[in-house]
């Protein structure tokens with residue numbers, strides 16, 4: 301297969317390219333405008349896989365360039381995996397128009413190209429954020445999507461709906477939305493990982509940056525939730541396990557195994573883990589003690605969410621291969637790699 305990966309220089313996209321290059325014979329082309337990544341990401345992929353990635357620096361919201369400089373130059377793609385999006389929940393509340401413009405127009409332009417160049421398969425990065433605060437846990441794909449908290453969340457809800465409606469109109473086309481839970485960790489080599497710009501908000505980069513002295517505090521956001529230790533529960537999934545699901549999903553639809561023209565899958569480990577348990581897993585797998593503090597709840601946070609993942613297991617044959625300890629030890633190796641490398645300056649807040 302020849303696959304187009306959008307957002308291939310980003311966190312999940314780069315790990316997916318690595319999985320494809322390491323485990324399949326599929327050909328990969330990437331497009332990314334580096335709005336939240338950098339060209340060195342492709343060097344890291346090459347270092348790990350020994351293969352160069354053909355890539356384009358194009359903003360997907362620019363239909364003319366996308367069509368003329370990418371789709372008219374490359375021969376037909378067998379499928380597109382669409383990661384490119386802006387993803388910072390808080391920023392989307394501050395800049396809703398920027399989020400709607402970037403995320404929705406990028407997707408719409410790709411669908412226009414799919415129509416024009418007759419591309420048969422599409423995988424969309426969705427998010428557990430579409431469930432908001434669910435009434436019953438674990439959430440299944442039938443759990444109602446609810447009023448999500450942010451414009452970012454709405455770009456995912458709308459993105460799913462646009463894709464579903466489009467899928468019904470096109471012959472010989474199959475599409476999947478994968479609803480990721482909380483992606484964490486880095487390539488097990490420690491040579492590729494998340495490179496948040498500025499001060500991170502997500503728990504694991506905060507933990508690793510605090511442990512290496514980049515941040516001066518690690519606050520647990522609330523210990524008064526109705527959970528086993530009072531801290532919030534999430535379903536943390538190793539980024540390489542997320543990556544591999546895209547390979548399985550693409551092969552599944554290209555082999556015409558999916559009857560429905562469009563379908564949705566939860567992509568989580570299926571286990572709820574508290575914030576304190578994440579901290580303990582980090583301490584246990586790295587031997588580093590974290591002197592955290594307990595702070596107030598963070599605005600907009602939900603108490604608990606984790607996935608029922610039976611659909612992705614049963615239909616795609618996916619299962620998580622890495623543990624939360626693997627996620628913590630690899631994230632730490634990546635942080636140490638950053639500390640020792642030229643990427644340091646770029647990533648350090």
Ligand code: NAD
Pocket residue numbers: 306307308309310311312313331332333334335336337338358359360361382383384385386387402406425426427428480481482483
């Ligand atoms: P990321 O920011 O690391 O990667 C996204 C990439 O897309 C970046 O390299 C960025 O430069 C690129 N990009 C953004 N807008 C673009 C545009 N208009 N044209 C070209 N390139 C563009 O994010 P990630 O964590 O790898 O997330 C990938 C996808 O998964 C996103 O759609 C995100 O919303 C979704 N997702 C992420 C998480 C998470 O917590 N990381 C959870 C659920 C869903």
Ligand code: WQD
Pocket residue numbers: 387389426427428429481482483501502503504506518519520521522532533534575598601
């Ligand atoms: C996890 C837990 C925090 C930092 C976000 C998006 C979601 C999806 C995944 C894209 C929470 C707590 C965190 C800290 C803490 N992304 N925490 N101290 O908010 O579950 O999900 O990423 O689709 O849409 O909202 O992830 O990593 O920010 O937080 O105590 O310094 O860790 O309060 O309970 P979240 P997170």
